[in-house]
Amino acid sequence: MNVASNPVTSADTGDQRILSYAEAIREAMALAMQADPTVIVMGEDIGVYGGAFQVTLDLIDRFGPDRVMDTPISELGGAGVAVGAALTGLKPIFEFQFSDFAMLAMEQIVNQAAKLRYMLGGEASVPVVFRMPSGSGTGAAAQHSQSIEAWFGHVPGLKVLQPATPEDAKGMLLAALADPDPVMIFEHKLLYKTRGHVPEGSYLTPIGKALVRRSGADLTIVAGSIMLHRALEAAERLAVDGIHAEVIDLRSIRPIDHDTILTSVRKTGKLLVVYEGVKAYGVGAEISAMVAESDAFDYLDAPILRLGAADAPVPYNPDLERASVPQVDTIEAAARRLARREV
Amino acid sequence: MADPTTDNRPFAIRHYAPAQLREALKRMYLIRRFEEGAEDSYTRGMIHGTMHLSIGQEGSAMASCMELTDADKITSNHRGHGHCIAKGADVGRMFAEFFGKETGYCHGRGGSMHIADVKTGNLGANGIVGGGLPIAVGAALAAKRLGKSDVTVCFFGDGANNEGAFHESLNIASVWKLPVIFVCENNGYGMSTSTARSTAVQHISQRAAAYAMPGVTVDGNDFSAVSEALHIAIARARAGEGPSLVENLTYRWRGHSKSDRNRYRTKDEIESWMAKDPIARFRADLIAHGILDDAAADAIAAEAVADVQKGIEFAKASAAPHLSEVTRYVYAEA
Ligand SMILES: Cc1ncc(C[n+]2csc(CCOP(=O)(O)OP(=O)(O)O)c2C)c(N)n1
Numbered sequence A: 001m002n003v004a005s006n007p008v009t010s011a012d013t014g015d016q017r018i019l020s021y022a023e024a025i026r027e028a029m030a031l032a033m034q035a036d037p038t039v040i041v042m043g044e045d046i047g048v049y050g051g052a053f054q055v056t057l058d059l060i061d062r063f064g065p066d067r068v069m070d071t072p073i074s075e076l077g078g079a080g081v082a083v084g085a086a087l088t089g090l091k092p093i094f095e096f097q098f099s100d101f102a103m104l105a106m107e108q109i110v111n112q113a114a115k116l117r118y119m120l121g122g123e124a125s126v127p128v129v130f131r132m133p134s135g136s137g138t139g140a141a142a143q144h145s146q147s148i149e150a151w152f153g154h155v156p157g158l159k160v161l162q163p164a165t166p167e168d169a170k171g172m173l174l175a176a177l178a179d180p181d182p183v184m185i186f187e188h189k190l191l192y193k194t195r196g197h198v199p200e201g202s203y204l205t206p207i208g209k210a211l212v213r214r215s216g217a218d219l220t221i222v223a224g225s226i227m228l229h230r231a232l233e234a235a236e237r238l239a240v241d242g243i244h245a246e247v248i249d250l251r252s253i254r255p256i257d258h259d260t261i262l263t264s265v266r267k268t269g270k271l272l273v274v275y276e277g278v279k280a281y282g283v284g285a286e287i288s289a290m291v292a293e294s295d296a297f298d299y300l301d302a303p304i305l306r307l308g309a310a311d312a313p314v315p316y317n318p319d320l321e322r323a324s325v326p327q328v329d330t331i332e333a334a335a336r337r338l339a340r341r342e343v
Numbered sequence B: 001m002a003d004p005t006t007d008n009r010p011f012a013i014r015h016y017a018p019a020q021l022r023e024a025l026k027r028m029y030l031i032r033r034f035e036e037g038a039e040d041s042y043t044r045g046m047i048h049g050t051m052h053l054s055i056g057q058e059g060s061a062m063a064s065c066m067e068l069t070d071a072d073k074i075t076s077n078h079r080g081h082g083h084c085i086a087k088g089a090d091v092g093r094m095f096a097e098f099f100g101k102e103t104g105y106c107h108g109r110g111g112s113m114h115i116a117d118v119k120t121g122n123l124g125a126n127g128i129v130g131g132g133l134p135i136a137v138g139a140a141l142a143a144k145r146l147g148k149s150d151v152t153v154c155f156f157g158d159g160a161n162n163e164g165a166f167h168e169s170l171n172i173a174s175v176w177k178l179p180v181i182f183v184c185e186n187n188g189y190g191m192s193t194s195t196a197r198s199t200a201v202q203h204i205s206q207r208a209a210a211y212a213m214p215g216v217t218v219d220g221n222d223f224s225a226v227s228e229a230l231h232i233a234i235a236r237a238r239a240g241e242g243p244s245l246v247e248n249l250t251y252r253w254r255g256h257s258k259s260d261r262n263r264y265r266t267k268d269e270i271e272s273w274m275a276k277d278p279i280a281r282f283r284a285d286l287i288a289h290g291i292l293d294d295a296a297a298d299a300i301a302a303e304a305v306a307d308v309q310k311g312i313e314f315a316k317a318s319a320a321p322h323l324s325e326v327t328r329y330v331y332a333e334a
């Protein structure tokens, strides 16, 4: 029986501080604001409303409206103001109410924030953090449920993170703030209320490092965000039948951690990539190609499998919605097929 | 139509036939009862996700649609149930959509935030604030190019007036003199943010000046005032003279969505607006001007209750989409 090397949940014991994912993010913002007066938080309804998902909850009471700023409903303007402020001495944390609305701000994120350092020959820095509540499962339909993290993976100049646990949610936000370049953090809406151990004080979760959450020799499953939890549950079921999956928490989409993934594939010879974005042209394509282009290819003894969202917008009907993205059952079934080389 | 120079009754009473006015009252009741039915169904777990109720704003929706035919178009926003009913939708198919059923207007794929009825000219609610504005301008362009006299009424909230899409749309509509009427339902807040905190001008209608089109602000809970403003704007649009901006001042009684804790407004404020109920006002006006009596108004109100009940039953009895059809409707079927 394999032991989880980096557990995602912890018992609520005396020496462990248990927080929710949302609380962990809030704690990171509060710590950063206490430590650094240039840190500000901006977004729609993040003040007295506390944010659509209550992540900023009481920050306005603690830091006041000059540092916790409700913007008008103006994503392009708001995100662009954050970029300009970052360029000139502030460290803005900009919350998109839903990651879907970042599409209204694409220009400032992709044409400006991502490219300014390069276009200016390294003379400028844009230390902005974009918080991106994302994912399906809330019944909010096609324009409020997308998983578009891979889009930003295509953009040199951006860093794209995806925390799966409260501990990482805090550590990644602090790491993003410490980073001199624009960082986008995709927070899964269904994870906000999940709980886990969160260390006290400031610590940085390294950007660009994946983590083996469960070790196993039979196949490698790479998954991030909520898909990590589903993959771990599937791995638990597989273990009952003697199939030992190694489960890697991707954590960072850009930069991506080649070493951790390739090392695991060399060991297991089988790779399943699970992600919530639309399967085509997604994170799975990048990871599959990474393996195909490396020596790890020689270690494969079955085709690579990808599980992603259906080739459709996220549907409203709850059963369709569930069926449209990978679930524990579908991951388990795919992993079994892969383990038996029935692909 | 009575002569407005000698007739000092409100515009709506002068201008519309009694049957039209009674139908408008019916649809306003229908909107109110529909919203309550949706709220109740949500509480019972028959609707998932979230939704944005328009209780308190029925006068604006109905009066804005008085002169529209099925060929005229509307675009709507996230608070779109009232617009949909005012434009002529069937509440059974709306409930079916909210219950995620194949018989729903969007075959269970869209839900509350995307409710539409293309056949009655409703191009759809929208999950994106400001998303409907350019689309409305496009519909107006199509009508003009195709030589039709159809107009498009574009509903949006005060919050949307701070999106770039608002400004770009008004400008394009104006320079191309397109038959579109921008109807801003100003209920004082975009979610928790008051217009005072979000918007540089006091009245959204002041924005019209920047785009060289007429802009008016009216009491959005006064059915007659709204219908008169729309009458003027629609006549202008049909005559090829271009767009207008009408701002209806109103208020939403409920929270922004199902997760609102109402921390940004007071109970007093909410109650003061509840005292300005647009349905009660319209009903009283109709009775005062002899369009109907109390008993007839009660009968209309009862019809709305029955329609909503029937609608819910229809929705419950309808089938859900097949799981195998997740990707149906992504592209045209061969
Ligand atoms: C582009 C975009 N930004 C933000 C949101 C989230 N949101 C939905 S409705 C809303 C408030 C809209 O206010 P308003 O336009 O005044 O309409 P009301 O809700 O008051 O009817 C917000 C912020 C969204 N759906 N789309």
Ligand SMILES: [Mg+2]
Residues within 6 Å of the ligand: B157, B158, B159, B185, B186, B187, B188, B189, B190, B191
């Ligand atoms: Mg509003």
